Amino acid sequence: MSGTRTKFKYNCWDFFFTCVGLPLFMLDVVLDVLAAVSFYKERAYVYLGVLVLFLLGSSLLTQAYSWLWYSYDEFERKTKVEKLPSPRQLKLLHVFQLGIYFRHAGVLEMATQSLYKKIPDPENGASTHLGSAADEQEPDFESIAVSLNHDLSMLRIIETFSESAPQLTLMLTIFLQSGHLDLVTVLKAVGSASAIAFTVTTYHRSMRSYLPDKEKQQITSSVIYFIWNLVLISSRLTALALFASVLPCFIFAHFICSWLVLFFFAWRSKTDFMESPCGEWLYRATVGLIWYFDWFNVAEGKTRYRTALYHGYILTDICILCAVWCWKMSTDPPDFLIEPMHALITAACVVAVYILGLILKVIYYKFFHPNLDRDELSGVSTEQQSVDEVDFRMMRSTTEVSAHYNKRMRKLAKNFYS
16 A cells, blocks of 8 residues: 555644653652651551552552553564563563553653654754664654653553542542641642642643644643543532541442442443453453543543433432531531531532533634544545454545554554544
8 A cells, every 4th residue: 555654743832741751650659658658657557558459459459450551562672672571571670560660660761761762963954863764664663652651641540540549539529528738738629639730631632643633632621621621620529528427337338339339331332442351341441440530531432411311410419428428527527617508619619620620621612623534534445444443543445554652552543633
C-alpha cells in the first residue's frame, strides 16, 4: 500500500509531563509512607489499616495491569531500560511492586531521545537526526514515547482512583470528625483534588494524539477539562467524606453496593479492552471502581444517554449522602457544635457544586470537544479497515498506520472521541 507513514507527535509539554511524572510518583510514595508513620505514632490504627489497604490494593492492581500488558505484547519491549530484565525477572519485579518504575523509566528514555533528535545541529542548523533514508532505519523515538506514555497514562488513572481518591476521602473524613478545618487543611484538600483532576487531564491529553491535525485541541480545552473534573470530583469526594464522618462503618457497605451496580453496567456495556477473558473481567471491575468517583467512557458509540444516566445516579447519591449527614447532625451531633442551618447550607453547596460541574462539562462538550464519527477518526480506506479495523491516527486514506501505535489505548480513544 502506498502512502506516507504518520507519526505520533511528542511536543515539549508532553516531555515536561513525562519528566515530572516519575519524581512525582516517587514523591507520592514517600508521602504515603510518612502518612502511615504519622497514623502509627498517633495510635490511629484503624486509619492506618484503611490507608494500608488503599496503598496495597492500588499497588497490586496497577502492577497486575502492567504485567498483563507486557504479556499481551509477548514481552516485546522497545526501550533499553525495559529490556534489562528477562521476562522472568520482570515478573519478579512486578511481584515486588517495582514493575511500574521500569515503565516510567522507559518512557523517560524515549522522550529524552525524541527531544535530542529535535535539537538543531550547531554546524548546519538542521536537526541532529540523519537524512530521510537513514532515518527510516532508525527507531521512531517520538512514536514509541507516545505509545508507551499511553499505557502509563492509563495506569495513572487506575492508581489515582484506587488510591488517591479513597485516600483523600479518608483525609477529609478525619478532618470532619475532628471539627478542625483551617486554611492549611482546605489547601491540602484542594491540592489533592487538583492532583486527581490533573491526572485525568493528562489522560485526556494523551488521547489527543489520535486526532487528525485539523482537530487538535488547544491548551484551553485541557484547562476547561481540568476545571470541570476538579469540580465534579471535589463534590463527590466531599459528599462521601460527609457521610463517612457520621457513619464510618456504613461507607464500606455503600461502596460495595454502589460498586456492584456500576460493575453490572460495565459488564452490560460489553467492554473490549483487554485481550483475555480474565483480564476483561478485571477491567470491568476496575471501571466500576472508577465510576464510583468519576465518569470514564468505556463503550463505543454515542454515550450521551449513558452519561446522563450516570450523572443522574451520582447526583441522586450525593443528595442522599448529604441528607443523611444533615439528619445525623441534628439527631446525633458531634462534640463540636454545628448549627442545623449551617449543616443544611453545607449540604446544599455540595450538591450545587456538582451541578456547576455538570454545567461546565456541557460547555466543554458543546464548544471544545471534537465529536468525530468513525470515518473521521479512522481516516483509512475500507480495505485497510478490514485488515486493521479502525485507526485513529490517519490524516488521509492513503496514510499508513504508525508502527508503534497502541492497540489498547486506540480502543479507548475511539470511545473517548466518538
